[in-house]
Amino acid sequence: METDKKSDANILKTYLRYLKLERNYSQNTIDAYAHDIAWLMDYCDRESRKPTALQPEDLQHFAASLHEYQVGPRSQARILSGVRSFYRYLLLDGYIETDPTELLESPVLGQHLPEVLSTEEVDLLEQSIDLSKPEGQRNRAIIEMLFSCGLRVSELVNLKLSQLHLEEGFIRVLGKGSKERLVPISPRAIKELKLWFTDRVHLKIKRGEEDFVFLSKRGGHLTRTMILIMIKRQAEEAGLKKTISPHTLRHSFATALLKGGADLRAIQAMLGHESIGTTEIYTHIDTTTLREEILNHHPRNMKKP
Template sequence: MVSSKWQSYLKSFQYYLKIERGLSQNTIDNYTLDIEKLVSFLNDNQLQDSPITISEETLQQFIYTLSRQINARSQARIISGLKSFFHYLIFENYRKDFPLELIETPRLGRKLPDTLSVEEIDNIIQAIDLSKDEGERNRAMLETLYGCGLRVSELVELKISDLYFDEGFIKVTGKGNKQRFVPISPTTQKYITIYKGIRVHSVIKKGYEDTLFLNRRGAKLTRAMVFTIIKNLAKQINLQKSISPHTFRHSFATHLLENGADLRAIQLMLGHESITTTEVYVHLDRKHLTQVVNTYHPRK
């Protein structure tokens, strides 16, 4: 429970994130959780600080407590959320100093994403039971995840009106409600078209008529449901990898790069603001780098 001392500042911060920065509700919820963790710490230690009076020492104590409870990556994310909140307070002239100035974010190693081979992706998709009502939906979904490199949140939000098959593109709404056009292959188009032919016979809930991928109740699929579908298929083929919807996105980017695609083009398709983000998603092995030099360097 957020105390009244923090509630009004938190509300105005949420409004700022939504209206001025255009962040998604999921991101705003994560920022809110970061601040609520700090407030819980204050309550547990019977500290009466408000966002305006909290000191650098108290925040350091909070971070130290966190470091004994969670891993470095989670700790870094919370510190980042708190920094955004206190930068906002300074921006709005609620406070003059920045109490996180001397607090360092834990150093994180570059985590290389798991990927699937083309064969593993084929095996997962072939394991889908097409005799079941949801089979064609699941095949179209996984083909779209891998074929277009979407985030799971983008997949479940995809609309029929976002499909521009004649032009060979789909319109994707990404983080911060930013829209981009992503090429869609004839193969992926084919599986979506097959699914749409079955979808027309579904009883669709009001408000979801334009949502492409529907659950059994005729409403939008949840992200958790997509996770579950993928986990079950991986178990079915006895895949010895921990995978998620994001694994298909990583694989999309990696396979494009390995086949000679330009990193900047991949960045645009993934919807990354910074090319450095794309570099984390796309791990380069030495063999591929050697091939690039041998193919493109003038002194090969």
């Protein structure tokens, strides 16, 4: 039995190496897949089975067991997606002859439309920042960059000075899977960045951190958690009732582009989405907003005094 466990551990190790070296996934993504497969391995331990020996009915039972452990539908879908990826790898590398997950269904999820901010709400967010504080202008530049460029928070915290081409009006962004894309940067974002740079020169920057655009008061680059806390706190200061995060500003960027008439393919390229299907959620947001506009302003829907 110990040999079997060691064998399973080796399969998992080679799978994670495959994700890193051949799929070029980030460490965060690899950790998420490892977390998904841990659920499967726990199930195999309980049932005294090897993952390579599981049949479709076993995997249906595994999926049902997630519900018994009170895993929510969205998390179940995420785990089962990771399990499917694992079995595709096992098939590709010759560990199994057929994929037992082909008919494995995920729980049905309702359409979740992300919260978005209007331009006026983003302005309120920025105007609420106390610029007399050392981090004030930095935080203003961060919010403007997230909204004007549609960056993921991980892309923002890892943004380097060497990736900025302000004279040409664009930045080079290293996205998921180390894929690089060019994103236009607005004059407003350039202005806020340059004001931040006048404060940045006074920092005592840690060795090796010199090329990061955004730094903490201690001279080190920021983390995603720091940005999340800052934006939530600033939303409270601005009196915004919406639950927002750094990703809200990315959603707001895409929605504003769509409302302005931008092509969906152009939005896909600027967001760095691999699939157009991911970008299409913004068409649902726009349709929802359009419906509200019609209900509020069409003469047939307006209440008579």
